[in-house]
Amino acid sequence: MSILEVQHLEKHFDSTKVLNDISFSLEQGQALSIIGSSGSGKTTLLRCLNFLETPDNGTISVQGEILFDAANPQTQLESEIRKKRLHFGLVFQSFNLFPQYTALQNVTLARELMAKEHGGERKEDIEAAGRELLAQMGLADRAEHYPHQLSGGQQQRVAIARALAMHPDILCFDEPTSALDPELTGEVLRVIRNLAEQKTTMIIVTHEMAFARDVADQVIFMDGGFIVEQGNPHDVIEHPKEERTRQFLARYTEN
Amino acid sequence: MFWTVTLSLLKGLSAATQLFFLTLLFALPLGLLIAFGSMSKWRPFRFLLYRQENPGRGTAWLAALRPVSALTNVVVWIIRGTPLMLQLIIIFYGPGLWFDNNIWSFGNGRMFACTVAFVINYACYFSVIYRGGIEGVPVGQREAGEVLGMTKRQIFFRITLLQMVKRVVPPMSNEIITLVKDTSLARIIAITELIKAGEAFMKSDGITWPLFYTAVYYLIFVGILTILFNLIERKLSYFK
Numbered sequence: 001m002s003i004l005e006v007q008h009l010e011k012h013f014d015s016t017k018v019l020n021d022i023s024f025s026l027e028q029g030q031a032l033s034i035i036g037s038s039g040s041g042k043t044t045l046l047r048c049l050n051f052l053e054t055p056d057n058g059t060i061s062v063q064g065e066i067l068f069d070a071a072n073p074q075t076q077l078e079s080e081i082r083k084k085r086l087h088f089g090l091v092f093q094s095f096n097l098f099p100q101y102t103a104l105q106n107v108t109l110a111r112e113l114m115a116k117e118h119g120g121e122r123k124e125d126i127e128a129a130g131r132e133l134l135a136q137m138g139l140a141d142r143a144e145h146y147p148h149q150l151s152g153g154q155q156q157r158v159a160i161a162r163a164l165a166m167h168p169d170i171l172c173f174d175e176p177t178s179a180l181d182p183e184l185t186g187e188v189l190r191v192i193r194n195l196a197e198q199k200t201t202m203i204i205v206t207h208e209m210a211f212a213r214d215v216a217d218q219v220i221f222m223d224g225g226f227i228v229e230q231g232n233p234h235d236v237i238e239h240p241k242e243e244r245t246r247q248f249l250a251r252y253t254e255n
Numbered sequence: 256m257f258w259t260v261t262l263s264l265l266k267g268l269s270a271a272t273q274l275f276f277l278t279l280l281f282a283l284p285l286g287l288l289i290a291f292g293s294m295s296k297w298r299p300f301r302f303l304l305y306r307q308e309n310p311g312r313g314t315a316w317l318a319a320l321r322p323v324s325a326l327t328n329v330v331v332w333i334i335r336g337t338p339l340m341l342q343l344i345i346i347f348y349g350p351g352l353w354f355d356n357n358i359w360s361f362g363n364g365r366m367f368a369c370t371v372a373f374v375i376n377y378a379c380y381f382s383v384i385y386r387g388g389i390e391g392v393p394v395g396q397r398e399a400g401e402v403l404g405m406t407k408r409q410i411f412f413r414i415t416l417l418q419m420v421k422r423v424v425p426p427m428s429n430e431i432i433t434l435v436k437d438t439s440l441a442r443i444i445a446i447t448e449l450i451k452a453g454e455a456f457m458k459s460d461g462i463t464w465p466l467f468y469t470a471v472y473y474l475i476f477v478g479i480l481t482i483l484f485n486l487i488e489r490k491l492s493y494f495k
Contacts, residue, residue, distance in 0.1 A: 050402050051401075052398055052401065052402065082404055082406065083404070085401070085402060085404060086404045088402070089402065090402040092395060092398070092399065094395055096393070096395035096396060096398065096399035097399075098396065098399070098414055099418065099494040099495055100417045100418065100493075100494045109403075109413065110400075110403035110404060110405055113405060113409050113413065114404065146493065146494050146495075147494070147495075148494060148495040162403070163402075163403075166403055166404065
């Protein structure tokens with residue numbers, strides 16, 4: 001059974017249709033890359049999965065459980081959505097770290113709040129887990145630094161640790177390197193590559209074609225709110241069937 | 256004479272200080288509530304849109320109406336749009352004049368009425384500053400909290416609040432310094448604050464310097480506040 005099943009997802013902003021009949025599925029431990037030009041709906045799709053936008057149509061299921069059904073208002077209750085969104089993690093293009101907290105506090109805050117609400121984990125355990133995650137990101141010595149004291153690449157790695165701390169089933173990346181200087185993209189891509197090797201289930205929206213091809217088990221090319229082509233990365237990126245995919249990729253090889 | 260005046264002005268200062276702190280104590284939280292009111296997105300008539308394919312203009316207007324926000328904004332407009340002096344007069348004399356019921360006739364009634372007027376007035380000004388501070392925090396901060404499963408309350412208190420406070424310290428310090436000097440308006444309902452205390456010597460002893468001497472009190476008061484605000488700004492400079 002697929003871990004994630006998205007069916008007939010649609011989203012309008014006023015009269016503009018941003019997502020059109022989006023359907024795909026993702027297996028446990030696989031990485032999915034979504035490519036396409038700006039405005040093709042990639043980011044909106046990720047935002048829908050994380051319940052930052054409410055789709056107008058379609059369903060989202062995780063491990064067979066329907067989390068969201070546009071036709072069923074019961075699935076859209078505020079209190080329910082809070083729990084459901086924890087199936088997903090999201091790493092933002094612009095990091096969105098909390099500036100008043102240290103790297104470690106950024107990673108542990110949500111878990112600590114959760115523990116306070118429901119009991120359970122001890123503060124020391126959460127903190128130890130947070131340090132462990134930061135170490136995994138190569139940031140063991142930056143735990144007590146505030147975001148403004150870190151480089152863009154380091155900030156993004158803290159953001160990845162923060163998302164991982166909640167143990168999401170599926171980790172989403174929204175153009176994780178687009179806000180970074182070119183020399184800093186490598187360290188972030190390396191971390192994501194490691195996660196892929198550890199069989200983390202991921203969805204990565206990216207403009208890094210070579211990275212998408214190497215890391216992903218599946219690639220989706222989107223254009224104008226539609227999925228134009230999907231398949232394994234070598235087929236889609238190296239031997240695209242659709243004309244629009246070819247045009248899009250040609251622009252990349254030119255640069 | 257100098258000591259007599261100094262002591263008399265100290266009494267005036269005590270009234271002014273009392274008004275100052277009471278106003279802050281109540282207006283700072285009330286201002287935040289008003290800010291939430293003015294940002295309220297509650298649209299109780301939105302359901303009208305679901306029933307109709309092509310809503311008329313009236314229906315569309317009603318559906319878009321945010322009554323809490325609209326009402327709050329009207330109140331803020333009235334309070335910011337009229338002089339504090341007039342509000343003082345209305346609040347203190349109004350009940351006696353129009354309803355034949357002077358609700359302020361108890362012991363500290365004048366000060367009480369004065370505090371009420373000041374709190375309402377300043378809360379409205381504070382609310383606008385707060386709103387600016389809250390809206391200045393990038394949406395990404397709230398969204399980051401949401402995807403981590405935090406509640407709205409947690410997001411406000413753990414993420415937005417401190418970033419807002421950092422943003423509002425400079426405009427707040429302006430407003431609070433103005434409040435120090437606005438306490439002199441209390442004399443309009445016969446509270447002996449600094450200016451009234453200083454002016455009294457013109458009538459009783461025919462000397463004017465006590466009136467100008469009051470400036471020293473204001474300057475020291477504001478001087479201390481300025482140091483305090485700088486301290487707060489420095490305390491919050493650990494993040495950007």
